[in-house]
Amino acid sequence: MPMTLNRVAVPVMVDEEKCIAEKGCTVCVDVCPLDLLAIDLLKGKAYMKYDECWYCLPCEKDCPTQAIRVDIPYLLR
Amino acid sequence: MSNIIAEVDVLVIGGGTAGPMAAVKAKEKNPAAKVMLLEKAHVKRSGAISMGMDGLNNAVIPGHATPEQYVKEITVANDGIVNQKTVMAYAQNSFDMINQLDSWGVKFEKDETGDYAVRKVHHMGTYVLPMPEGHHMKKVLYRQLKKTRVEITNRYMATRLLLDEQGAIAGAMVLDTREGTFGVIRAKSVVLSTGAAGRLGLPSSGYLFGTYENPTNAGDGYALAYHAGAELSGIECYQINPLIKDYNGPACAYVTGPFGGYTANSKGERFIECDYWSGQMMLEFYRELEGGNGPVFLKLDHLAEETIGTIEHILHTNERPSRGRFHEGRHLNYRSGMVEMHISEIGLCSGHSASGVWVDEHAATTVPGLYAAGDLACVPHNYMLGAFVYGKFAGESAADYAAGREHAPMDERQVAQESARVLGPLNNADGLPPAQVEYKLRRFVNDYLQPPKITRKMEIGLQRFAEIEADLPYMSAANPHELMRAMEVHFIRDCAEMAARASLYRTESRWGLYHYRVEHPEKNDADWFCHAQLKKNDAGEMSCFKRPIEPYIVALDEEEKDAYNRMRIVKQAAVA
Numbered sequence: 001m002p003m004t005l006n007r008v009a010v011p012v013m014v015d016e017e018k019c020i021a022e023k024g025c026t027v028c029v030d031v032c033p034l035d036l037l038a039i040d041l042l043k044g045k046a047y048m049k050y051d052e053c054w055y056c057l058p059c060e061k062d063c064p065t066q067a068i069r070v071d072i073p074y075l076l077r
Numbered sequence: 078m079s080n081i082i083a084e085v086d087v088l089v090i091g092g093g094t095a096g097p098m099a100a101v102k103a104k105e106k107n108p109a110a111k112v113m114l115l116e117k118a119h120v121k122r123s124g125a126i127s128m129g130m131d132g133l134n135n136a137v138i139p140g141h142a143t144p145e146q147y148v149k150e151i152t153v154a155n156d157g158i159v160n161q162k163t164v165m166a167y168a169q170n171s172f173d174m175i176n177q178l179d180s181w182g183v184k185f186e187k188d189e190t191g192d193y194a195v196r197k198v199h200h201m202g203t204y205v206l207p208m209p210e211g212h213h214m215k216k217v218l219y220r221q222l223k224k225t226r227v228e229i230t231n232r233y234m235a236t237r238l239l240l241d242e243q244g245a246i247a248g249a250m251v252l253d254t255r256e257g258t259f260g261v262i263r264a265k266s267v268v269l270s271t272g273a274a275g276r277l278g279l280p281s282s283g284y285l286f287g288t289y290e291n292p293t294n295a296g297d298g299y300a301l302a303y304h305a306g307a308e309l310s311g312i313e314c315y316q317i318n319p320l321i322k323d324y325n326g327p328a329c330a331y332v333t334g335p336f337g338g339y340t341a342n343s344k345g346e347r348f349i350e351c352d353y354w355s356g357q358m359m360l361e362f363y364r365e366l367e368g369g370n371g372p373v374f375l376k377l378d379h380l381a382e383e384t385i386g387t388i389e390h391i392l393h394t395n396e397r398p399s400r401g402r403f404h405e406g407r408h409l410n411y412r413s414g415m416v417e418m419h420i421s422e423i424g425l426c427s428g429h430s431a432s433g434v435w436v437d438e439h440a441a442t443t444v445p446g447l448y449a450a451g452d453l454a455c456v457p458h459n460y461m462l463g464a465f466v467y468g469k470f471a472g473e474s475a476a477d478y479a480a481g482r483e484h485a486p487m488d489e490r491q492v493a494q495e496s497a498r499v500l501g502p503l504n505n506a507d508g509l510p511p512a513q514v515e516y517k518l519r520r521f522v523n524d525y526l527q528p529p530k531i532t533r534k535m536e537i538g539l540q541r542f543a544e545i546e547a548d549l550p551y552m553s554a555a556n557p558h559e560l561m562r563a564m565e566v567h568f569i570r571d572c573a574e575m576a577a578r579a580s581l582y583r584t585e586s587r588w589g590l591y592h593y594r595v596e597h598p599e600k601n602d603a604d605w606f607c608h609a610q611l612k613k614n615d616a617g618e619m620s621c622f623k624r625p626i627e628p629y630i631v632a633l634d635e636e637e638k639d640a641y642n643r644m645r646i647v648k649q650a651a652v653a
Contacts, residue, residue: 001509032119034293035118035232035254055399056399072399076324
């Protein structure tokens with residue numbers, strides 16, 4: 001069947017200056033209960049891959065370099 | 078040939094609250110046993126308490142409450158429909174569990190003499206013990222798992238339980254949610270601790286994952302137990318909560334109540350006597366909204382600065398810490414405004430209400446070798462401490478059951494059938510996106526099942542759920558992540574059908590709003606003072622039947638029986 005992609009604003013923001021994923025850190029990816037984050041292998045930075053956020057904050061609290069900021073998803077904000 | 082991932086003595090499915098406790102206690106009971114904890118997320122931050130908890134809602138502490146008082150309170154709060162033996166077993170082990178957690182490093186609030194500082198929130202007794210530093214709960218559990226050498230397997234989801242020829246537990250069939258591969262874990266006994274069916278109704282925001290419960294808790298265990306032939310109970314006694322509107326998290330009257338906060342109508346007036354969550358309380362909440370006095374709010378703006386500071390510290394660092402930034406975004410300050418609340422979408426959860434997998438006082442289900450604990454196990458109003466206590470029972474029972482037993486022969490037919498079902502969406506290059514199927518399914522749950530319950534609507538709902546069932550094989554998954562969501566849609570659909578059938582079966586009203594049937598508005602003890610059970614019958618159909626209530630071990634007097642039906646504040650006439 002024909003498909004399309006909808007653009008959505010995602011609530012998890014990664015400060016790429018601070019993110020140390022290129023050094024092998026995967027803490028945020030590991031702790032997300034919904035498995036929504038991933039590492040962009042080309043950039044070596046974490047990013048939000050799926051828009052299924054519970055705005056629960058383990059990614060932000062457990063990040064060793066405070067590179068993550070979680071907003072309330074726009075639909076609820 | 079089947080892909081056998083592991084062979085263990087005890088398999089615990091779900092590593093949130095009850096699961097880690099079950100795994101630790103199974104290992105302590107039999108240190109030689111191979112115990113595996115299987116988790117869909119990562120045990121460090123999974124489940125309902127991924128960010129901790131702000132307190133115990135049902136602490137039975139000597140000097141403040143007795144097990145008998147607690148059993149009475151829950152019997153009345155759950156409108157009489159309880160197996161008191163299960164509640165008593167919890168109550169008698171509650172204090173030992175608190176001391177155990179205390180010795181593991183959980184910080185409870187204590188008074189100047191070092192005693193637990195218990196507070197009153199319930200209608201009758203005193204059971205709430207705050208944990209202002211409760212955000213470290215998962216760390217404490219993780220340390221114990223490492224210490225007892227429990228084997229942890231993260232990012233796997235169980236899709237069906239594996240049975241032997243006699244219908245007893247033989248293991249579980251699982252999906253690696255990162256790789257999209259299917260396999261079998263052979264086990265001599267299984268503990269189910271997968272939490273609530275929290276992704277059932279659609280939040281009014283329309284955001285699929287804006288649920289009260291952790292949305293990974295999609296009702297996996299309810300469906301796993303059902304397909305294994307276990308009895309479920311009280312499914313019609315839904316979970317419906319008074320929540321912060323849009324944010325859909327707890328407003329936390331339990332936390333704020335003892336500090337002087339309360340639920341108020343739009344005039345800022347109290348209208349319910351007691352903020353403890355019950356169906357009876359929710360019905361008064363609903364009436365206030367329908368009666369033109371809404372919206373309903375949590376009122377804190379009358380409190381002293383110091384008190385509000387304390388409340389902010391507790392609520393903005395525990396359980397749902399993002400609520401602080403939600404309020405900030407809405408320019409709400411507890412000092413100057415009230416928190417707008419609403420009635421949540423429906424879910425299934427025995428931790429809050431009573432809908433769950435039937436268990437006895439040893440956490441045994443009706444399937445040999447299968448145990449259940451936590452939000453999915455039917456021990457009414459069991460909350461986090463109940464999950465720990467029944468986790469302990471389940472772990473110990475499962476270790477005993479597995480001892481001296483051999484693995485059952487593998488039924489390759491079951492495995493082949495399940496493998497085809499689970500991997501199907503990966504092979505459908507062209508098909509329905511799981512998120513769209515889920516959205517439609519959960520919108521139907523709201524349209525047809527949200528109380529007040531109407532017979533014709535629930536019947537139409539069943540038709541819609543059958544149509545969705547026919548759509549399920551046509552889902553397409555682009556990657557393992559989407560495949561996990563597709564399998565969750567199967568669980569959610571099963572739970573939706575269970576909710577409709579159980580609600581149609583009980584032709585009376587009970588538990589206030591949780592089971593308010595418009596055509597049968599009265600409570601009918603003559604016909605319905607019983608458990609309503611649900612299971613898959615021999616023909617493979619979903620069937621309901623009655624289970625008599627065991628004679629009470631703690632009698633209620635007439636005055637007490639009615640206590641939770643007197644929630645509404647009756648105004649004194651003509652106060653001058």
